[in-house]
Amino acid sequence: MNKKQLTETDIISKYIMPHVEKAGWDSMTQIRQEVKLRDGKVIVRGQLGVRKTVKSADIVLYHKPNMPLAVIEAKANKHEIGKGIQQGLDYARLLDIPFIFSSNGDGFIFHDKTVSEGQPIENEISLEEFPSPQQLWQKFTVWKGYTDAQMPYITQDYYDDGSGKAPRYYQLQAINKTVEAVSRGENRNLLVMATGTGKTYTAFQIIWRLWKAKQKKRILFLADRNILIDQTRINDFQPFGQAMTKITGRTVDPAYEIHLALYQALTGPEEYQKAYKQVDPDFFDLIIIDECHRGSASEDSAWREILEYFSSATQIGLTATPKETEDVSNIDYFGEPVYTYSLKEGIEDGFLAPYKVVRVDLDIDLQGWRPEKGQIDKNGELIKDRIYNQKDFDRTLVIDERTDLVAKTISAYLQRTDPMAKTIVFCNDIDHAERMRRALINHNPEQVKINDKYVMKITGDDELGKAQLDNFINPKKAYPVIATTSELMTTGVDAKTCKLVVLDQNIQSMTKFKQIIGRGTRIDDRYNKLWFTILDFKKATELFADEKFDGPPEQIMNSSSDAITDLEDSAFDDEFGDTINDDEPAAGEVSETPASYGDTAADGEWDKEESDYIKYRVAGVNVTKVAERVQYYDTDGKLVTESFKDYTRNTVLKQFESLDDFVKSWNEAERKQIIIDELANHGVIWQALEQDVSKDMGPFDLICHVVYDQPPLTRRERADNVKKRNYFTKYNEAAQIVLNTLLDKYADIGVSEIESKDVLKVAPFDKMGRPLEIVKNAFGSPKAYKQAISELEQALYDDQHSA
Incomplete structure (x- = not known):
C-alpha cells in the first residue's frame, strides 16, 4: 500500500509502535496511547453549556506510572515529519516532561530539553534510533539533578486500585513536585489548588508515596471542621484501612500510623486540653494541614502551637486561597507554593465549571435609606438618624421588603430555569439566614407542599439544618434544594451539583469570596452539572475584576509593622462593636473558650445577635428592582456583558x-x-x-x-426552492424518491441529518430496504450516492448568499 495514503492510526500501528517497542519500551506498563489530558472547556450561553472537544496525546511514555518521560505525536505520512512537534510541546508542558517526538512514519523529530548549551534542541533521527527507556531515564535524572538519596522517594508509585483512576495531569505535577521537594529535605511546603480540583486526593497520594517508601512513618492530617475529617477518612483516605485513625477524646494512640484530627481535638486554652503534648515533638514526621489559610495561618493562633510543637516534621499546607494580608501569611510560614493550579486553569481545562453572573441592583441599595425623624423600629427601638446603605442591610438594619424581594427574585430565577437546582444562599448572619428561609418558603408554596425540606437553613446553631447537610451535597438526594447559610457552607462542603450560588452577604475578603465561589465550581457530568450561576445582590462579583482574584499569591505580610485594617470596616466596628473577621470563619478564633476547641456546635458560625450592637428592624419600605444584567465567563477569563x-x-x-x-x-x-x-x-x-x-x-x-x-431563509424555504427548480429530473425514479425524502428531512431537522451515515436506517427509509440496497438500486454505488448528496447541498445553498 502507498504509505502516503495511510491514516494516522495506520502510521502508529505499522511504523511507530513497532520501533518504540523494539527500543525496549514495555507496552503493558510504559506505553499509553490516546492519553486525554484535558476534559474540554465548557462554554455557557443562556441556559445551555457545551464542552469543547479536546485532542488526546497520541502516545505517552513512562518510566513508571507516576513518572511520564516523553510524548510522541503522530501524523499521516502526507504531512511533514515534524508537524506534530508544537502539539507535543503543549502536552509536554502539561506533563512537565522534557522529551517530545514527532513522526509521520519516516523517522522522528526529537525535541530534547535536556541538551547542554550549544547543542541543537531538535534533531531528526531514524525509526531505528528511537532511544531506550534507560537512555531517557538517565538523561531525565541528570536534568532533574536527582541524587541517590532521593531515589526511594522519586520512584515510589502512587496508589492504584486497579479501577483505572489515575491522577490528572495537574494532580500528578502537584504530587511529584511535592515529593521532590520533601526528598530534597524541604520541610515546609505549600500547595495551592483551586476548589474542586482534588486537593485531598492529591494529599492522599503524596502521603501514600512517602509512607510506602518508608520515608515518613507517622503522619498527621489536620483540619478544623469535622466534615472535612469525616469526608477525608471515608473517601480519599479509605485505602489506609486499619493503619488509620481519627483522634477523638483527646487521646493520641501510638498504635496507628495515619492520624486524622481536628485542631480542636488536639488543643485548647487550658494545659490539660493540649492533647498533642501526650507524644514527643518528633512523634509525627509528616503533617498535612488542610485549608491552611484559616487557623494555622495566623502567628498568634492557638492552633499554630501544634505545628510549632512538631516543628521537626515535614509540614505541607493545602489551600485554594492562600492568605496574604499585612499581618497573616501562608507564604511566610510555608514558603512559596511548590505548585499552583488556578481556577482559570481548571475552567480552561474543563475540570471546573465556568459561571455566569446575574447582577441584581435594588433601588434601596443604590440610593440608601434614612429613617424619618424619631422613627422607631418594629421592636420599639429608636433608629439612629443616618443614611443606611447596602453594607448595613441585614447587618445593622433589616428591611422586610428587601428580604422579600431578594427571595422573590431567587424563586423567579429557579422557577424559569430549574426549580430543583441545588442552591446556596449566603446571608450576613444566622438571623438573616432564618428570615431568608422563611421568605423563600413563602415564595415557593407549591414546592414546599411537595416536600417541606425544599428550603432549609443550614447553619452551625441548627442541629436539624446541619443534619440535612449530607442530603444537600448528595446528588442522589433531591432535598433540600435551597440552603440558606451564613458561614458554615463557605468552605469544605463538596456540593458537586450546586447550580446556583446566591450572594446576599457583604464580602470584603478575597479569601472568603474565592471559597464561596468554590461551592459551585465542581463539575458532575452524570447529573448534567457543567456550569453554575451566581446571583449577586451585593456587588460582591466586582471582586472578579481584582487582579488578585486568580493571580499568583504574593506575600504582603509585614511582621514588623502594626496591623493595618480596612478603614471602612474599622469605622463600622467602632460604631457597632461587630468584631467578626470576614477572613476567619472558624469559631475557635472568634472566642477561644474551652467549648470552642471541642467539636463545636457552631462549627464556624458566629451569631451576631449576641453582639452588643442593635439591629434595627423596619417594614413598610418600598423596594424595587432597578436593573438585572447577565455576564458570562469569557475566553480570557474575564466577565463580559x-x-x-x-x-x-x-x-x-x-x-x-x-x-x-x-x-x-x-x-x-x-x-x-x-x-x-x-x-x-x-x-x-x-x-x-x-x-x-x-x-x-x-x-x-x-x-x-x-x-x-x-x-x-428557513430550512423549509431552501428545500422548497430546490423542488421548484425541477432539480431531480436528472435522476431515475428511485433516486428522486430518496433525494426528495432527504430534502424533507433537511427541512425538518437540518443539514446534519442528510450527511448522517445512519439516515438510511431510519423511517421512512427502513421500509425501502437495507441502506446498501437503497444506495445500489437508486444510485448504483456508494460513491455515486455521496456525489448526489454533495450536489444536493450545493443546490440548497445556491442562492443570493453565494456572492
Whole structure:
C-alpha cells in the first residue's frame, strides 16, 4: 500500500509502535496511547453549556506510572515529519516532561530539553534510533539533578486500585513536585489548588508515596471542621484501612500510623486540653494541614502551637486561597507554593465549571435609606438618624421588603430555569439566614407542599439544618434544594451539583469570596452539572475584576509593622462593636473558650445577635428592582456583558472576516458538519442561537443573518426552492424518491441529518430496504450516492448568499 495514503492510526500501528517497542519500551506498563489530558472547556450561553472537544496525546511514555518521560505525536505520512512537534510541546508542558517526538512514519523529530548549551534542541533521527527507556531515564535524572538519596522517594508509585483512576495531569505535577521537594529535605511546603480540583486526593497520594517508601512513618492530617475529617477518612483516605485513625477524646494512640484530627481535638486554652503534648515533638514526621489559610495561618493562633510543637516534621499546607494580608501569611510560614493550579486553569481545562453572573441592583441599595425623624423600629427601638446603605442591610438594619424581594427574585430565577437546582444562599448572619428561609418558603408554596425540606437553613446553631447537610451535597438526594447559610457552607462542603450560588452577604475578603465561589465550581457530568450561576445582590462579583482574584499569591505580610485594617470596616466596628473577621470563619478564633476547641456546635458560625450592637428592624419600605444584567465567563477569563448574538458575531468574525470567506468555506467543505462542529468548538452553541433567533433556520442562515446581516431563509424555504427548480429530473425514479425524502428531512431537522451515515436506517427509509440496497438500486454505488448528496447541498445553498 502507498504509505502516503495511510491514516494516522495506520502510521502508529505499522511504523511507530513497532520501533518504540523494539527500543525496549514495555507496552503493558510504559506505553499509553490516546492519553486525554484535558476534559474540554465548557462554554455557557443562556441556559445551555457545551464542552469543547479536546485532542488526546497520541502516545505517552513512562518510566513508571507516576513518572511520564516523553510524548510522541503522530501524523499521516502526507504531512511533514515534524508537524506534530508544537502539539507535543503543549502536552509536554502539561506533563512537565522534557522529551517530545514527532513522526509521520519516516523517522522522528526529537525535541530534547535536556541538551547542554550549544547543542541543537531538535534533531531528526531514524525509526531505528528511537532511544531506550534507560537512555531517557538517565538523561531525565541528570536534568532533574536527582541524587541517590532521593531515589526511594522519586520512584515510589502512587496508589492504584486497579479501577483505572489515575491522577490528572495537574494532580500528578502537584504530587511529584511535592515529593521532590520533601526528598530534597524541604520541610515546609505549600500547595495551592483551586476548589474542586482534588486537593485531598492529591494529599492522599503524596502521603501514600512517602509512607510506602518508608520515608515518613507517622503522619498527621489536620483540619478544623469535622466534615472535612469525616469526608477525608471515608473517601480519599479509605485505602489506609486499619493503619488509620481519627483522634477523638483527646487521646493520641501510638498504635496507628495515619492520624486524622481536628485542631480542636488536639488543643485548647487550658494545659490539660493540649492533647498533642501526650507524644514527643518528633512523634509525627509528616503533617498535612488542610485549608491552611484559616487557623494555622495566623502567628498568634492557638492552633499554630501544634505545628510549632512538631516543628521537626515535614509540614505541607493545602489551600485554594492562600492568605496574604499585612499581618497573616501562608507564604511566610510555608514558603512559596511548590505548585499552583488556578481556577482559570481548571475552567480552561474543563475540570471546573465556568459561571455566569446575574447582577441584581435594588433601588434601596443604590440610593440608601434614612429613617424619618424619631422613627422607631418594629421592636420599639429608636433608629439612629443616618443614611443606611447596602453594607448595613441585614447587618445593622433589616428591611422586610428587601428580604422579600431578594427571595422573590431567587424563586423567579429557579422557577424559569430549574426549580430543583441545588442552591446556596449566603446571608450576613444566622438571623438573616432564618428570615431568608422563611421568605423563600413563602415564595415557593407549591414546592414546599411537595416536600417541606425544599428550603432549609443550614447553619452551625441548627442541629436539624446541619443534619440535612449530607442530603444537600448528595446528588442522589433531591432535598433540600435551597440552603440558606451564613458561614458554615463557605468552605469544605463538596456540593458537586450546586447550580446556583446566591450572594446576599457583604464580602470584603478575597479569601472568603474565592471559597464561596468554590461551592459551585465542581463539575458532575452524570447529573448534567457543567456550569453554575451566581446571583449577586451585593456587588460582591466586582471582586472578579481584582487582579488578585486568580493571580499568583504574593506575600504582603509585614511582621514588623502594626496591623493595618480596612478603614471602612474599622469605622463600622467602632460604631457597632461587630468584631467578626470576614477572613476567619472558624469559631475557635472568634472566642477561644474551652467549648470552642471541642467539636463545636457552631462549627464556624458566629451569631451576631449576641453582639452588643442593635439591629434595627423596619417594614413598610418600598423596594424595587432597578436593573438585572447577565455576564458570562469569557475566553480570557474575564466577565463580559453581551448577548449570545454578539458573542456569535465576534466569534465567527475571528474565523471568517467576510461573508465571502464564510460562504466559500461552507461551499467547499466536503461535509457541512465539519464547519458546524468547528464553530461549536469555539463556543457557538447552536441550540442557544436557535432559541435566540429562530429554530426554523439552519446553521448557514443563522450565521449569515446574525453575523453578516443577510436576509435569512428557513430550512423549509431552501428545500422548497430546490423542488421548484425541477432539480431531480436528472435522476431515475428511485433516486428522486430518496433525494426528495432527504430534502424533507433537511427541512425538518437540518443539514446534519442528510450527511448522517445512519439516515438510511431510519423511517421512512427502513421500509425501502437495507441502506446498501437503497444506495445500489437508486444510485448504483456508494460513491455515486455521496456525489448526489454533495450536489444536493450545493443546490440548497445556491442562492443570493453565494456572492
